[in-house]
Amino acid sequence: MPKPHLQCQYHILPHKNGCLELQLSGDWVIGNNLPSMNDVQTQLDQDPATTHIKISSTELGMWDSRLVSFILILTKSLNDKKIAFDISGLPSGTKSLLKLATAVPERTGVRKTRQQKSFLEILGSGAINTISETKAILSFIGEIWLSFFRFIQGKARFRYQDFWLVIQECGPNALPIVTLISLLIGLILAFIGAIQLQLFGADIYVANLVAIGMTREMGAMMTAIIMAGRTGAAFAAKLGTMQVNEEINALNTMGIAALDFLVLPRILALVLMMPLLTIYSNIIGILGGMWVAVTMLDISLIEYYLQTKQSITLVDCATGIIKSLVFGLLIAGIGCMSGLKCGRSSAAVGEATTTAVVRSIVSIVVADSIFTILFQSLGI
Amino acid sequence: MTTEAHIIVNDLTMAYGDFIIQQGLNFTVNKEDIFILMGASGCGKSTLLRHLVGLKSPAKGSVFYQDIDFWRASEQEKSLIMRRNGILYQSGALWSAMTLAENIALPLGEYTNLGKAEIQELASLKLALVGLSGFENYYPSEISGGMQKRAGLARAIALDPEILFFDEPSAGLDPISAKLLDDLILELRDSLGATLVIVTHELASIFAIGNNSVFLDPESKTMIASGDPKLLLKECDDSRVRQFLTRGKNK
Ligand SMILES: Nc1ncnc2c1ncn2[C@@H]1O[C@H](COP(=O)(O)OP(=O)(O)OP(=O)(O)O)[C@@H](O)[C@H]1O
Ligand SMILES: [Mg+2]
DSSP: OOOOOOOOEEEEEEOSTTEEEEEEEEEEOTTSOOOOTHHHHHHHHHOTTOOEEEEEEEEEEEEOHHHHHHHHHHHHHHHHTTOEEEOTTSOHHHHHHHHHHTTSOOOTTOOOOOOOOOHHHHHHHHHHHHHHHHHHHHHHHHHHHHHHHHHHTTOOOOOHHHHHHHHHHHTGGGHHHHHHHHHHHHHHHHHHHHHHHHTTTOGGGHHHHHHHIIIIIIHHHHHHHHHIIIIIHHHHHHHHHHHHTTHHHHHHHTTOOHIIIIIHHHHHHHHHHHHHHHHHHHHHHHHHHHHHHHHHHOOOHHHHHHHHHHHOOHHHHHHHHHHHHHHHHHHHHHHHHHHHTOOSSHHHHHHHHHHHHHHHHHHHHHHHHHHHHHHHHHTO | OOOOEEEEEEEEEEEETTEEEEEEEEEEEETTOEEEEEESTTSSHHHHHHHHHTSSOOSEEEEEETTEEGGGSOHHHHHHHHHTEEEEBTTBOOOTTSOHHHHHHHHHHHHOOOOHHHHHHHHHHHHHHTTOTTOTTOOGGGSOHHHHHHHHHHHHTTTOOSEEEEESTTTTOOHHHHHHHHHHHHHHHHHHOOEEEEEOOOHHHHHHHOSEEEEEETTTTEEEEESOHHHHHHHOOOHHHHHHHTTTOOO
């Protein structure tokens, strides 16, 4: 059992000729309460003639780095006051630790102090950041195009093995969650529609509502949001971690463009998979609607099927698929870009992932609105 | 000097899954030893360290801390033992989202009742001891590789632990810093009574500070020599150990 620590303290004994003696006693260890340095200060104020201070440790019990740190700080403050400090009375171990602590003097100009920024400064640097970020986004888009052209010419270097892995990750592996969400969306649409349409006996039009709703809007949109949270975040985390470990630098210095090697396969894979997932999501959503219609509304399977077939055209499906292509591009691009721009710490990876998901979802919704307006004005 | 046993390794077998790294390890680290783990790259030194500090459970055998069998002890006993250890990882393993001062302050804040200012003072002292005064507010990614190693060291000694495990502390250091590091290690032992277990390939420091050692061999997958490295150099007949200790000059 460890013994309880003896109280640690110091006594100040004034001597002749401007000399003070600092007598240490008790256990000077981390678990113990240390006396404050103020007493030395008060004594010095009372005795302005003091020219040097001597330390004695005959009464000292246990000690550890707490004592070393106390002496180090005292030395500094006495140095500032130009008072000589005689530490020869300390245990020899303390003296050698002190010597080691001062062996490498502080390099000049390395110390950083963190300052509070003023409001104007924050505003200004925010504005500058926005501009440089916009530039970065534009140049990233440009570089992706260049990389894409290299790919078409067969000059881009990437491993097909990786490409298939990404395909599997963002295609088949996403099916369970896409199934669940789409089914539920189909159910919800049908439910809401059924209650309203029943009011004027237009039950059968539930089929139209679900079919149009899924193919034109919800299929592509929900799949995109799932993929943003699932795959976009994974891209950002993976590339961000590679950035932290300098793996991206290692690729670049080998003459392998990170953009070709890492970003291009991911964008291609997601752009390929998104339309397929969307079509799948549409079908599942319609099945969900059918389930509600058949069990709740006395509509037969055949009726529902025929009504659905009548209500959607190829154009409806095409609009959803066009959207999904763009969403795929946005999610993969934003995810990869956040990852590549990641700082070099664990917190930065977290930030990159968050940014990726938030930006993807915002841009998905914005893009969707633009599409809606566009299709409306084109009359599609 | 006392010769009380601090860590006893008893018929230890280490394996990753079915792949055996080392087997039949038996050695004792005494209090206030500077115990060197040596052997060729990839022979399992870091893995052994991981077994000693409680990160990986042995495939067979046991690790005793004084008279407590670590891997059969209760969670509470385990965490008490682990808390008294200070560990420097081979790759530094600093928390990258915290400044150097915060890295050192974290264990101090968790396990002591010191105030903020006192913790800052201690953190500065530990950084000064490894030659990094003034770098309190730097993030790990803003300093060099060797500096990261030293900052990891400062964090390992934050709580003045009883046992220190250093995985290649001098890798990436210039000769002068390496010498200062050896002095620091000796001082931690002499003044604070710490026991040190060190993985190192630095022959100069093996002979300068080590007073006990084991030599792991990757071929036979067991220890083939142990004892004071200076005596091993003089007396060991095994050609693998001799080659290692003389940088391959004694074929
Ligand atoms: N997580 C792991 N899973 C499987 N095998 C591993 C793992 N970590 C290490 N190994 C294997 O264990 C062996 C020993 O590794 P270890 O890191 O202990 O070597 P070391 O002696 O510390 O080498 P070095 O001096 O290069 O650091 C190596 O052959 C390695 O392949
Ligand atoms: Mg190792």
